[in-house]
Amino acid sequence: METDIVVIGGGPAGLAAGLAAQENGSEVIIIERDHELGGILQQCIHNGFGLKHFKEELTGPEYAQRFVDLVKDSPIHVMLNSIALSITPDHQVVVMNGKQGIVHIQAKAIILAMGCRERTRGAINIPGTRPAGIFPAGQAQRFINIEGYLPGHRVLILGSGDIGMIMARRCTLEGMKVLGVAEVLPYPSGLKRNQVQCLDDYGIPLYLRHTIIDIRGKERVEGATIAQIDEKWRPIPGTEKYFDCDTILFSVGLIPENEISVQAGISIARNGGPDVNEYLQTTLPGIFACGNVLQVHDLVDFVTEEAQHAGENAALYAQGKLDIPTPSPEQKITILPGENVGYVVPERIDGLQTEKIVKFTYRVKNPRSNIRTQLVSNGKVIYTRRHKFVLPSEMISIRAKLKPEDVEGEIIVNVIEKEQLVNIIERTMMEEN
Amino acid sequence: MNNNIYDIAIIGAGVVGSAIAQRLAKYELKTILLDKEADVAMGTSKANSGIIHQGYFTSKGTLKETLCLRGSALFNELCPQLDVPFKRTGALFCATTKNELKTLEGEFKNSQERNAPAEFIDDRGKIKKLEPLLKESVIAVLHFPEAGILVPWDLTIALAEHALLNGVELKLQFEVAFIKKNDEIFTIHSSEGEKIQVKTIINAAGLYSDKIAKMIGDESFNIIPRRGQYIMFDKHSLNLQKILFPTPTVVSKGIVVGPTMHGNFYVGPNANEVDSKEGTNTSIKGLNEILTGGSKLVDLPLRKHITNFAGLRASTLRHDFIIEPSKQDGQFIHAAGIDSPGLTSSLAIAERVEEILQKDCGFTFSKRTQYIPTLSSQIRMENLNEEELKSKIAENPQWGNIVCRCEMVSEAEIVEACHRQIPCTNTDMVKRRLRPGMGRCQGGFCQAKIMKIISRERDMLYEKVTKTGGKSYLVFNRTKNLGSEIFNGDHL
Numbered sequence: 001m002e003t004d005i006v007v008i009g010g011g012p013a014g015l016a017a018g019l020a021a022q023e024n025g026s027e028v029i030i031i032e033r034d035h036e037l038g039g040i041l042q043q044c045i046h047n048g049f050g051l052k053h054f055k056e057e058l059t060g061p062e063y064a065q066r067f068v069d070l071v072k073d074s075p076i077h078v079m080l081n082s083i084a085l086s087i088t089p090d091h092q093v094v095v096m097n098g099k100q101g102i103v104h105i106q107a108k109a110i111i112l113a114m115g116c117r118e119r120t121r122g123a124i125n126i127p128g129t130r131p132a133g134i135f136p137a138g139q140a141q142r143f144i145n146i147e148g149y150l151p152g153h154r155v156l157i158l159g160s161g162d163i164g165m166i167m168a169r170r171c172t173l174e175g176m177k178v179l180g181v182a183e184v185l186p187y188p189s190g191l192k193r194n195q196v197q198c199l200d201d202y203g204i205p206l207y208l209r210h211t212i213i214d215i216r217g218k219e220r221v222e223g224a225t226i227a228q229i230d231e232k233w234r235p236i237p238g239t240e241k242y243f244d245c246d247t248i249l250f251s252v253g254l255i256p257e258n259e260i261s262v263q264a265g266i267s268i269a270r271n272g273g274p275d276v277n278e279y280l281q282t283t284l285p286g287i288f289a290c291g292n293v294l295q296v297h298d299l300v301d302f303v304t305e306e307a308q309h310a311g312e313n314a315a316l317y318a319q320g321k322l323d324i325p326t327p328s329p330e331q332k333i334t335i336l337p338g339e340n341v342g343y344v345v346p347e348r349i350d351g352l353q354t355e356k357i358v359k360f361t362y363r364v365k366n367p368r369s370n371i372r373t374q375l376v377s378n379g380k381v382i383y384t385r386r387h388k389f390v391l392p393s394e395m396i397s398i399r400a401k402l403k404p405e406d407v408e409g410e411i412i413v414n415v416i417e418k419e420q421l422v423n424i425i426e427r428t429m430m431e432e433n
Numbered sequence: 434m435n436n437n438i439y440d441i442a443i444i445g446a447g448v449v450g451s452a453i454a455q456r457l458a459k460y461e462l463k464t465i466l467l468d469k470e471a472d473v474a475m476g477t478s479k480a481n482s483g484i485i486h487q488g489y490f491t492s493k494g495t496l497k498e499t500l501c502l503r504g505s506a507l508f509n510e511l512c513p514q515l516d517v518p519f520k521r522t523g524a525l526f527c528a529t530t531k532n533e534l535k536t537l538e539g540e541f542k543n544s545q546e547r548n549a550p551a552e553f554i555d556d557r558g559k560i561k562k563l564e565p566l567l568k569e570s571v572i573a574v575l576h577f578p579e580a581g582i583l584v585p586w587d588l589t590i591a592l593a594e595h596a597l598l599n600g601v602e603l604k605l606q607f608e609v610a611f612i613k614k615n616d617e618i619f620t621i622h623s624s625e626g627e628k629i630q631v632k633t634i635i636n637a638a639g640l641y642s643d644k645i646a647k648m649i650g651d652e653s654f655n656i657i658p659r660r661g662q663y664i665m666f667d668k669h670s671l672n673l674q675k676i677l678f679p680t681p682t683v684v685s686k687g688i689v690v691g692p693t694m695h696g697n698f699y700v701g702p703n704a705n706e707v708d709s710k711e712g713t714n715t716s717i718k719g720l721n722e723i724l725t726g727g728s729k730l731v732d733l734p735l736r737k738h739i740t741n742f743a744g745l746r747a748s749t750l751r752h753d754f755i756i757e758p759s760k761q762d763g764q765f766i767h768a769a770g771i772d773s774p775g776l777t778s779s780l781a782i783a784e785r786v787e788e789i790l791q792k793d794c795g796f797t798f799s800k801r802t803q804y805i806p807t808l809s810s811q812i813r814m815e816n817l818n819e820e821e822l823k824s825k826i827a828e829n830p831q832w833g834n835i836v837c838r839c840e841m842v843s844e845a846e847i848v849e850a851c852h853r854q855i856p857c858t859n860t861d862m863v864k865r866r867l868r869p870g871m872g873r874c875q876g877g878f879c880q881a882k883i884m885k886i887i888s889r890e891r892d893m894l895y896e897k898v899t900k901t902g903g904k905s906y907l908v909f910n911r912t913k914n915l916g917s918e919i920f921n922g923d924h925l
Contacts, residue, residue, distance in 0.1 A: 033835065035924040081924075083835045098830030101823045120875040122740030125664065127715040130742060132900035132907050136877040147881060148915050149896060149908035174912055218711055219905035235717065259838075 003027045003077070004318040005311075006093045006107040008084045008260070011039020012300050013291020013307040014113035015067035018076050020311025021111070026318050028076045029105060031095055033083045037071065038064030039115055040138070041300065043145045046166055048193070052301035063300060084114075087264045089284045108318035109286040111310055112261055112274065116292040118163075119253040126158070126250075128215025128224070137163040137251040144174055152247025156224050157181040158212050160199075162190035162298070162393070164251025169198035171249075178202070179243045182210040182226045184233065187367055190251075191298060191393050212248070213240065221246050254296045261289070271295055271343035277350040278358045279324060280310040281317070288314045295345050295361065298395045306361070325351050333407055338376065338414035340364050342392070349411075352404050361397045364390045364415050373415050375400055378408040390415055439463045440796070442621060442631040444609055444645055446470075447478035448585060448776055449768050450637035451592035452783035455515075457790075458599035460798040465629060466593065466601055467621070469608035469641075471902020472862045473855065474589035476639045477775070479865070480663070480713065480744025482689055482702065484524070485581040486774040487549045489540060490681045496754040496785075501774040502547060504781035505579070511780060515591040516810035517583060518694050524580035524676040525564055527730055528573040533680035537575040544577070552576040564675045566731045580676055584694050585776055586865045590855065595808040597854040599801060604629075605855075606902065609638075612648040614762070633764045633794055635786060640710040640747045642769035651761040654770060658710050658745040661702025662719040667873050668696040670737035677730045686773065688726030690733075695840075695868070700727035702744070713743045739873050746772035754778065756785050758793050766790070811850065811866070814843045836886070836925060837879040839872025844925065847883060851890035858891055859899045860884060860907070880907070882925035889920045 007018040010032030022028045036042065041049070044060030051057055054066070071078065082097040091107045118136035133152055135143075141163065143151045155171050157164045160183040168178045181199060186209050188195045199206055207226060213235045214225040228239035256272040267275040267283040273294040274282040281288050290310035291303045316322035327333070333349040344362040360375075368390050375383040383400040390396060396415075441457060443450045446468035454466045468475065485505050491498035512519035528534040537553065544551040554560055555573035563576060597603055610624040612634070621629045638645040643656040671690075679687040685704040692698050701723045720741055727733050749755065749770035759765040766789055768782055775782075790796045814832065817825065825832040831845035850857045850866045857863045860870065860883050869883060870876030876883075884898040884907060894917045899905040911917065 033838070081834060083838065096822075096826070096833050096835070098826060098833035101826040101833060102819055117874045118877050120739065120873075120877065122665070122738060122875055123736070123873075125720055125738055125741055127717050127720055127741065129714040130740075132905040136875075139877045139880065142881055143908055144912060147895070147908070148912045150910055150912060151908050153909065213717060214714070216714070219899075219901065219903045 001103055001105045002107075003029045003105060004108050005029070005111060005314050006031060006105055007111045007113055008087070008093070009039065009113035009115055009291070009293070010034070010037040010078065011113065011115050011291065012041055012064060012067065012303045013115070013293070014039070014111070015064070015071055016304040016307035017111045017113055017290050017311035017314070019067065019070055019074065020308040021315040021318075022074050022076050024312050024315035026315040029107075030071070030076060030078045031082050031084050031093070032078065032080050035081050037068045037078065037080075043138070043141050045145050046170070049300050052299060053304050084260060087260055087287070089265060089287075091286055109288065109314040111314050112282070112287065112289040112293050113291045113307065114257045114260070114293045116254040116256045116296055118250070119255055121250050124252055126212050126215065128212070129217055131215075131217035131219055131221050133217070133221035133247045134215065135247070135249055137161070137167045137249045140247075140249050141167055141170065144170060150174060150176060152176060154179060154245040155247040155249060156226075156243045156245040157249045157251060159183060159251035159253070160188040160190050160195070160206060161251035161253060162194050164249060165190050165194040165198040167249055167251065168204050169202060172202050172204070176247075178204050179245055180205040180207055182207045182212060184209065184211050184229060189393055192391070207241075211235070215248060221248055224248055254292065256293045256296065258293060261293075269343065269347045273345070275347045276345060277324070277348050278346045279313045279322065279350070280306070280346070281313065281324065286317050295343070295395070298393060302361070302395060302397065309359075323351075325353065327351070332409070334410040335360070336410055336412045337362065338412040340366055340368065340415045341413050344413045349402070349407075352402055352407060355401060355403045357399050357401050359397060359399050360413060361395055362413055363395055364392055367391045368415065371415055371417060373398060373413065376412045376414060377406060377410065380406065382406045382411070387415070437630060438618060439465050439629065439631040441465070441633045441635060441790070442467060442619070442629055443635045443637055444621070445637035445639050445642070446473040446589070446593055446603065446605070447476050447637065447639050448474065448589045448592070448779040449639070449771050449782050450635070451589045451596065452779040453635055453637060453768065453786050454596035454601045455592040456783040456787050458596040458601045459801055459804055461801050462796070462798070464596075464601045465631070466596065466603045467607045467609065467629070468605050471605055471859055471899075472865070473593045473603075474586040474865070475901075477744055477747055477771075478589045479586045480742055481585055481661070481776060482691060482699075483582055483585045483693065483776065484676055484689070484691065485519070485521075485583065486777045487524070487544070487551070487577040487580050488547050489526070489544060489549065489551070489577060490686060491774070493543075496756060497774060497778065498547070500754065500778035500781040500785065502549065503784070504774075504778040507780040507784070508581070512583070514806060515595050515808045517588050517591045519581055519583045520694065521579050521581035522675055522692060523576060523578040524678060525567070526575040526678045526680060527567065527571045528680050529570045529729065534573045536680050537573055541575055549577065550579055552578070564673070564677065566671065566673060567677065568730060568732070571730065582676065582692060582694060588776075590866065591808055591810065594854045598805050598808060603855065609645060609648070614649070617764075619764070633766065633790065633796075635766045635768060637768045639771065640745055642747065642767065646759065646767065646769070649759065649761050649765055651759045651765070653760060654749045654751060654755055656710070656770070657748045657750070658707050658712060659748045659772065660705050660707045660712060660743050660745050662715045662723055662741065662743045663699050663701030664720060664723060664738045664741045665697055665699045666734065667737045667739050670734045671698050671731065673698050679726070679729060688723050690727045690730050697739075700724060700733065704746075707745070710745065713745060715741045715743050719743070740875060748772045754782065756782055756789070758789060764794055766794070811846060811853070813867075814846060815841055834925070836882050837869030837872065839874050840868040842867045842869045844886065847886045848890055851887060856891065858887065858893070859902050859905070860887070861901045863887070885920040885922075885925050892919060894918065895920050
């Protein structure tokens with residue numbers, strides 16, 4: 001089988017990328033492992049989606065459906081119940097499903113849109129027993145919203161990520177008792193609006209700088225103990241609180257799902273997503289990435305925007321029109337997260353022959369107010385933007401006009417106080433500290 | 434005589450009980466294997482290091498020494514016969530101080546006396562070659578090239594399934610409440626009121642073997658549960674060649690950094706006596722202890738752990754295995770006090786129990802006429818090439834439906850696991866057989882789907898599908914007053 005573009009994943013990223021590629025003249029196949037399109041949006045039945053993209057408030061399934069309808073009306077070919085087993089640097093995709101068996105598709109370009117998975121209890125080494133009743137928040141969401149079953153009665157939630165807070169509200173609405181949300185950070189790790197609408201409005205206590213130090217129960221969870229932690233993340237004796245719960249939900253972060261990317265030889269950046277350039281092209285030419293497989297987004301609207309960009313570029317690539325120069329070592333521009341920045345997408349700029357606008361997306365490590373983003377290259381500030389406040393839960397996105405003569409070697413992205421210019425040496429020292 | 438009377442009842446379907454059952458299945462005996470849990474290998478057998486040892490650091494003349502060496506040898510034949518993956522990776526005991534080096538030299542001599550192949554190496558270059566990941570601080574190693582690894586529940590399940598294939602009966606969720614004896618016949622009563630009549634009992638009840646012994650008035654030993662905690666790391670996060678031990682102390686063999694059969698690696702165990710026989714909880718202190726211990730041998734990758742767990746060793750003050758008829762009753766045979774190297778010794782323990790049955794219990798064994806000597810394990814997608822997989826999917830589309838994407842497990846494999854000799858009736862049973870839920874997502878994506886498959890294949894209400902059996906329910910009532918359902922669809 002041959003086509004122009006294969007999109008791996010039929011969630012919001014894959015749908016928008018596929019549509020953009022198709023609108024730009026490419027023949028597109030979308031591969032989806034589930035029996036329907038829409039991805040995780042299908043289980044996000046709460047509202048709040050689409051305010052940026054559609055200027056109206058939609059539920060997850062509604063947001064997804066708008067794109068699903070467009071795909072259905074387009075010549076895009078969708079393979080459902082299908083899993084991409086592997087991809088190759090020369091754009092072959094091996095797909096498996098029960099109907100066709102194993103299919104090899106030769107594409108001109110590939111768009112990775114596989115999404116992410118939840119970090120688990122084991123990944124953060126929470127001790128205790130291992131009874132039933134311990135779920136990643138997203139799994140509990142699936143039980144309630146898709147399967148129609150209650151995963152418990154009395155719930156403790158670890159992690160104030162958006163899914164955790166949304167599930168606190170969801171569980172409450174379904175008649176479960178949510179005893180509290182514990183969060184290791186000194187501030188909630190999800191969006192402010194979710195804290196207000198999902199916890200505060202329902203009187204659910206949020207225990208900041210707390211973690212679970214013990215889980216009890218042999219068959220089903222029987223209880224859990226949380227404790228406050230000190231600056232070195234050690235539990236403080238005497239601060240323990242015991243909860244008589246039968247369910248513990250973990251909302252402790254999302255991890256881009258890049259197994260087939262790694263297998264194909266794509267380099268992975270520090271945030272877990274593929275290392276991409278300003279065209280969202282990975283380290284393998286003609287393979288692009290977008291959505292949560294690239295970076296975990298706060299809002300699906302931004303996923304859509306990013307995916308459209310990837311789709312357009314993939315279409316250009318497939319038509320031989322995307323002219324990305326292979327930079328010589330001297331021309332190579334690396335983007336580095338600096339002061340208070342966790343990661344930056346893209347990780348590199350491959351084509352800066354003339355002045356151009358480049359979009360950067362990133363997250364800060366710590367909340368700050370009255371602060372600015374600074375792009376620094378060669379010791380000089382080449383771009384500044386003010387922010388009233390910045391939060392780790394919110395993805396920041398800027399478009400910076402870059403001139404070739406201003407940039408040399410690397411660009412450091414800092415989010416710092418006014419007048420404070422951090423150079424690479426200081427940055428290294430800060431990291432060591 | 435009454436047909437309902439069994440010749441032999443084995444209490445406890447851990448690796449020891451299952452090995453005994455598998456061994457006795459060769460003969461025309463009416464044997465039953467009993468366990469209180471919903472699956473075999475639910476106690477110590479499912480939470481240990483999975484190492485086949487070479488007799489090292491056992492005391493001279495003990496059963497542990499003899500049966501460890503004999504047991505290890507028996508795996509060469511048994512593993513291919515029962516299709517159990519087994520790899521002799523070799524183990525390194527590592528010394529970082531002069532004192533430790535002396536201990537290793539001493540053990541090297543002991544190993545020569547035991548005729549266990551070993552090699553003492555104090556050349557850094559050679560050490561580096563054997564295990565490039567070892568830290569520079571390791572000045573000498575004692576190499577046991579024949580030490581190996583396997584998945585302990587793989588072995589236990591295969592032993593039990595092979596026994597079942599050859600006529601042994603298995604009764605799960607049968608918790609022994611008390612035992613009576615009348616006219617040379619034992620009656621074993623379960624906590625649910627079931628009864629089993631039997632001539633000879635083998636006590637392979639692991640952590641509870643003292644409790645079972647007391648049921649016939651035998652108070653000759655007490656089990657002291659010694660907990661060992663472990664941390665499991667993601668696949669390919671450290672490519673270990675060898676099982677790495679520190680230099681053992683009198684208390685334990687120390688905290689191991691070891692590879693698994695599936696490319697993961699683990700750190701553990703520590704050793705603490707605990708009060709409860711169900712005390713398989715991990716603790717912050719314990720987890721820190723094993724991370725510190727493991728870090729002495731290699732640099733551990735940060736944030737690559739996928740789970741932590743604890744197992745309990747069934748230790749006694751005898752510090753040796755107890756494999757003998759009870760002094761209270763010659764027809765009641767202990768296979769108890771099985772702590773390390775219990776897994777290695779399991780096959781030899783079964784051999785020893787067989788000898789006791791012949792010698793002391795008056796059994797004359799006649800070979801089973803229709804004995805099936807081999808067991809085939811399930812066909813696994815990961816072992817099929819593209820052509821084979823294509824033809825499997827053509828036969829049955831469920832082969833093309835991936836349920837677990839971390840470990841690549843298809844619906845067809847899970848369906849088969851629901852219908853094997855020991856049918857899977859909970860999600861952990863499927864996990865131990867096929868690994869869905871053992872990967873990096875730890876079941877977040879696949880558990881709900883596996884529940885549907887079990888519901889459909891075992892004709893169970895969805896909410897009655899548990900994690901480990903008993904009351905380990907994963908979901909309760911339905912939302913919106915929807916009715917209870919047995920899943921009966923195709924779309925998981």
